[in-house]
Amino acid sequence: MVIMKGFIKTSVLVACVLAAHSAHAQERQIFWTEGFGKVFRGDENSAVYEEIITARVPSALAIAEGYLYWGDAATFDIKRSDLEGANIEVILPYPNWPADLIVDSTSRKIFWTEFEGGKILRANLDGTKVDTLITGLSRPLSLAIDDQTAKLYWSDSITRRIQRANLDGTQIEDVLALSEGIDDLAIDVNARKLYWSGEDIKRSNLDGSDIETILAGIRPFSFTLDAAAGKIYWSDFEKIARANLDGTAPEDLIHGFTFGAESLALDQTSGKICWINPWSPSSRIQRANLDGTEREDIFISVPAFRGIAVDAAAGxxxxxxAVEVMRANLDGSSIEWLADISCGMSDLSDIAVDPKAGKLYWVRDSDCGGGSQLHRSNLDGSATEHLWTGGYLSSLALDLEAGKLYWTDNFGRLPSKGIYRANLDGSDVEFVLDSLASAGGIAIDTRNQKIYWTDYPSSIRRMDFDGTEIEIVLMELSAPIEIALDVPNGKMYWTESNAGKIRRANLDGSAVEDVFSGLKTPYRLALNFGDPALRVDEVSEIAPASLQVLQNYPNPFNPETKIVFFVPPSVKQQRVVIKLFDITGRLVRVLFDREVASGRYEVTWDGRDAHNNELASGTYVYRLETGNNVITKKMLLIH
Incomplete structure (x- = not known):
């Protein structure tokens, strides 16, 4: 059997001919990761999908009245907790990303920007009474409030303007139009000064006059003011620092960040500075004393997700x-952490499953080993092995028939970028095709000896296993990321991130159609089309009065045979299982396992085991089980 991103490719087919009762077509499940950390599951037949797992990824941060408030970039809502990170509650379930939020203690209101929607909104501190204050903005990013004049200030990342309005959204006016980008805003109410950050931190009077640079060239991620103490705090790529409000006497406070800290906020009551660390193994909210001592976690999130794979046989x-390998049931329940790999900057980017050998393969992108690292372990995360290091491994695919592992590499200069393959233990690494600038997702068609890959930003290509006969299968796509194949049905599936779609087409690129649309940012993809695939048709034929299983035909057979069974009209819904054993009694495959209605069912078997391996000639036993009934028959496979 060949596993492609967890999709179990199989050539067992089932045809069902129903009488008085019809059954539903087998659910053909598509799983994908999306955005900042969600896993979705959809049914291809109905185009209905659901979110089954959600990460918690804190974004904007504010503190007021003993509460931490933050936006969640994964769930697109606003949450709050106590200052210890406990008693988390969703106060505003919201459809768009809250890029910044601020609390006005005087009016006891929370204000936030809806980045993608171009809006500024407010609500009570408990999330009630939501008001849309301002609409029609480009990309409102950061907020600040002047309590003395009851004015709300905001920055726009597209127009590069700072604007202000009354706290009810009326009387909008421009304060500054700048040539550089604007990130954070802050106001020193007593000194009547407006601060903002871009490449530098600058300040002006509240009307935009008398602009001065107070901290040049620091490229801050975030900053905040402690006006009472005369201090400004900021974060950059690797630290949190502070200085006087005029930029003098700078000092480093906290080091040890991978890619900086975001959304600095002060807890004046406790004398603490809080921030979001999105690049630790899991996104988290942290705090320390104002002098940088006693750093601690307040809230640790479930991290964002990337690679995805399915083991259908095990469910x-x-x-x-981030740096963890995780698993759950197919409905998203029973989440487990299997492996934790922390080493400098690290991000686990893709994963593949070999259920036959009980192995997981995954890629870690890291700066602590000379490039991406390829690992494998047991399915429970134990016995981790390092297989290979080098380049930037983007996507994995397994060819279990040939014992080969394929990956795409997008690191460095040509010709080192391309498609590689190796043995499953990481030995005998070889180029299949070099000088590919942007190969992304990869999938293997063992039946037709073809390799498919996405070529960012707009195409899907394929070639023979030896690297010849390269052809463009599809063009003019919108950021195709991942690809998976349903070879028995002649289909390929892929994610188009910029279009917000999962699409499919024939293997030659014809008959393109949308499967799911209106998605946020679909990324990795895995198929679970079952084993076997079920087709249902209604006919007028009446089923026998009792359960029957016919002798397979042809028999002896090569390469395939059919098994027909009847479910009587008295049965409205019943589970039927057909198991296949070799002559020693070893289970080699489950051919059929599902709830069925009355009717005539036909299963086609191709002489292969559960891992798509061709079986030897000999006698095999198929056994049908339903309720208290067990019917057993023999068949003969010859080569």
Missing amino acids: KLYWTA
């Missing part, structure tokens, strides 16, 4: 999350 879903 398990695997995915990568």
Whole structure:
């Protein structure tokens, strides 16, 4: 059997001919990761999908009246907790990303920017009475409030303007139009000064006059003011620092960040500075004393997700999350952390499953080993092995028939970028095709000896296993990321991140159609189309009065045979299982396992085991089980 991003490719087919009762077509499940950390599951037949796992990724941060308030970039809502990170509650379930939020203690209101919607909104501190104050903005980013004049200030990342209005959204006016980008805002109410950050931190009077640079060239991620103490705090790529409000006497406070801290906020009551650390193994909210001592976690999130794979036989879903390998049931329940790999900057980018050998393969992008690292472990995360290091491994695919592992590499200069393959233990690494600038997702068609890959930003290509016969299968796509194949049905599936779609087409690129649309940012993809695939048709044929299983035909057979069974009209819904054993009694495959209605069912078997391996000639036993009934028959496979 060949596993492609967890999709179990199989050539067992089932045809069902129903009488008085019709059954539903088998659910053909598509799983994908999306945005900042969600896993979705959809049914291809109905185009209905659901969110089954959600990360918690804090974004904007504010403190007021003993509460931490933050936006969640994964769930697109606003949450709050106590200052210890406990008693988390959703106060504003919201459809768009809250890029910044601020609390006005005087009016006891929370204000936030809706980045993608171009709006500024407010609500009571408990989330009630939501008002849309301002609409029609480009990309409102940061907020600040002048309590003395009851004015709300905001920055716009597209127009590069700072504007202000009354706290009810009326009397909008421009304060500054700048040539550089604007990130954070802050106001020193007593000194009547407006601060903002871009490449530098600058300040002006509240009307935009008398602009001065107070901290030049520091490229801050975030900053905040402690006006009472005369201090400004900021974060950059690797630290949190502070200085006097005029930029003098700078001092470093906290080091040890991978990619900086975001959304600095002061807890004046406790004498603490809080921030979001999105690049630690899991996104988290942290705090320390104002002098940088006693750093601690307040809230640790479930990290964002990337690679995804399915083990259909075991009913398990695997995915990568920051530096962790995780798994759950196919409905998202029973989440487990299997492996934790922390080493400098690290991000687990893709994953593949070999259920036959009980192995997981995954890629870690890291700066602590000379490039991406390829690992494998047991399915429970134990016995981790390092297989290979080098380049930037983007996507994985397994060819279990040939014992090969394929990956795409997007690191460095040509010709080192391209498609590689190796043995499953990481040995005998070889180029299949070099000088590919932007190969992304990869999938293997073992039946037709083809390799498919996405070529960012707009195409899907394929070639023979030896790297020849390269052809463009699809063009003019919108950021195709991941690809998976349903070879028995002649289909390929892919995610188009910029279009917000999961699409499919024939393997030659014809008959393109949308499967799911209106998505945020679909990324990795895995298929679970079952084993076997079920087709249902209604006919006028009446089923026998009792359960029957016919002798397979042809028999002896090569390469395939059919098994027909009847479910009587008295049965409205019943589970039927057909198991296949070799002559020693070893289970080699489950051919059929599902709830069925009355009717005539036909299963086609191709002479392969559960891992798509061709079986030897000999006698095999198929056994039908339903309720208290067990019917057994023999068949002969010849080569």
